[in-house]
Amino acid sequence: MAQGKRLRVAVVGAGAIADSHRVAYQARRDDVDLVAVADVDEGRALAFCAATEHAKPYRDLDSLLAEQEPDLVSICTPPGLHVEQTKRVLECGAWVWCEKPPCRSLAEYDEMTSAELEGGPYVSFVYQQRSGSGVAHFRELRAKGELGRPLVAHCQTTWYRDAGYYAVPWRGRWATEGGGPAMGHGIHQMDLLLHLLTDDADGDGEVSGDGEWAEVQAMTARLVHDVETEDVSTSLVRFGSGALATVVNSVLSPDEVSRIRIDCERATVELAHLYGHRAENWRYTPAPHVAGIPTEPAEDVGSSHAAALGPVLDAYRTRRRPPCSGADGRRVLEFVAALYKAAFTGRIVRRGEIGPGDPFYRDMAGVSVG
Structure with missing residues (x-):
């Protein structure tokens, strides 16, 4: 062409x-x-x-x-x-x-x-949510060593959905939606967390073992909605680098927020928004021994479909x-599968263990969606 x-x-x-x-x-x-x-x-x-x-x-x-x-x-x-x-x-x-x-x-x-x-x-x-100047600025600071090694992270998608939302026939069912808020809502923030913590400079999806998530433990529950899937989930994650993270996905939370916080050796970085972010949604707090960090990106481009296009x-x-294709696009889906498998089996699930022959490879609930 x-x-x-x-x-x-x-x-x-x-x-x-x-x-x-x-x-x-x-x-x-x-x-x-x-x-x-x-x-x-x-x-x-x-x-x-x-x-x-x-x-x-x-x-x-x-x-x-x-x-x-x-x-x-x-x-x-x-x-x-x-x-x-x-x-x-x-x-x-x-x-x-x-x-x-x-x-x-x-x-x-x-x-x-x-x-x-x-x-x-x-x-x-x-x-x-990967798009926008705030994400690019964070990754640039990481690449330059300005932030130091990531140590502790929190990833939160706590939204509110009422019964009317689930009146749409395909929502809340394993066979048609594939999962609850971990699949349909929190997947954006979880993808962003994984993107921020990887060292995939060229965007081809190939990252070092240290940058990848390594194992996950999880719990899910159905506390309010009359659906097949969960309406809340929590998980603990260990990365290859040794960094630890907590992840919460909910549709039960009247005070809605999407939040990622990453505590690095040289600074704490927090992003708080709802459905999209700009530079003003990012906050950098240098460690006491750090004189300062360039916290403002050169331009302010918000996350959006237009920016991602x-x-x-x-x-x-x-x-x-x-970007967001092949191995790069698959990463967060494998993480969601591991979250569900960990919740259903009650044990630690490691990256790479869910493959053909594993029931959680065929569907997120570990049973046929036929």
């Missing part, structure tokens, strides 16, 4: 999250042309198209792919549909930008990525693997 040609992009699933994709694409009008949306609900598809310049509505993905031949497709449907739809798009030669959670299991993730080809098409997943488009143009 010519370097300057606008990419033809489309969206599958016109629910609420699709608007974030639409806004991201419209912010990059010089790079992309939003040409279509597919949704089984004609009214939703028409409403989505009304907010665009000329996107065309479709009732099914196959018709959209055949007529529009897009270069990139956003998948914004429930997670139980991601595998089939992703594979269909990849088979047609288009790249995929897929919403979280990527799918319902490690087995499904591996099935999706097995449909990729070297040089593309690839599937990348939307972990937009840029690297995906850059990867498409250069025919290289995008």
Whole structure:
């Protein structure tokens, strides 16, 4: 494809999250042309198209792919549909930008990525909390040694969801959502925590053993909601470096917050926000023996779908693997699987132990979702 040609992009699933994709694409009008949306609900598809310049509505993905031949497709449907739809798009030669959670299991993730080809098409997943100048600034300070070795971390996604939220049929069920708040809500903050603590300079997903999480212990509970999955989870994590972390995911918390705190040798770094962060949400506290740390990034770019889209488009143009794909995109899903396995079995689960033949490889509850 010519370097300057606008990419033809489309969206599958016109629910609420699709608007974030639409806004991201419209912010990059010089790079992309939003040409279509597919949704089984004609009214939703028409409403989505009304907010665009000329996107065309479709009732099914196959018709959209055949007529529009897009270069990139956003998948914004429930997670139980991601595998089939992703594979269909990849088979047609288009790249995929897929919403979280990527799918319902490690087995499904591996099935999706097995449909990729070297040089593309690839599937990348939307972990937009990694984006923004605050994250880049933290990783730059770590790389320069300004913060020292990470020692203790806390990762908190404590949100509130009422019974009406779970009235949507696919939510709160293992077979359709793949898990509770650890899977559908906290996965963003957990991915960000793992991203902040790794030393993956080039974003290819390959990090040192010290930077990876090593083992996890966990508990889950269903305390309020009438659902199959948990509505709260807690876990203890040890990293290869020896650093320890606590992780809490909840949909029972009236005072909602998303928070990551990392105590390093030279400073404590805390990020507190709800659904997105800017520079003002980051706080750096130097250790008593440290004179000071450059706490302000050169620019203030917030985390968002629009910020996360840029690297995906850059990867498409250069025919290289995008961030949040392959091993990089799989890391947090393996962590979630380990969290559930630790909670269900009551024992420590180590990174790399969940593979084909392990019941938690096929689904997060350790039973068939058939």
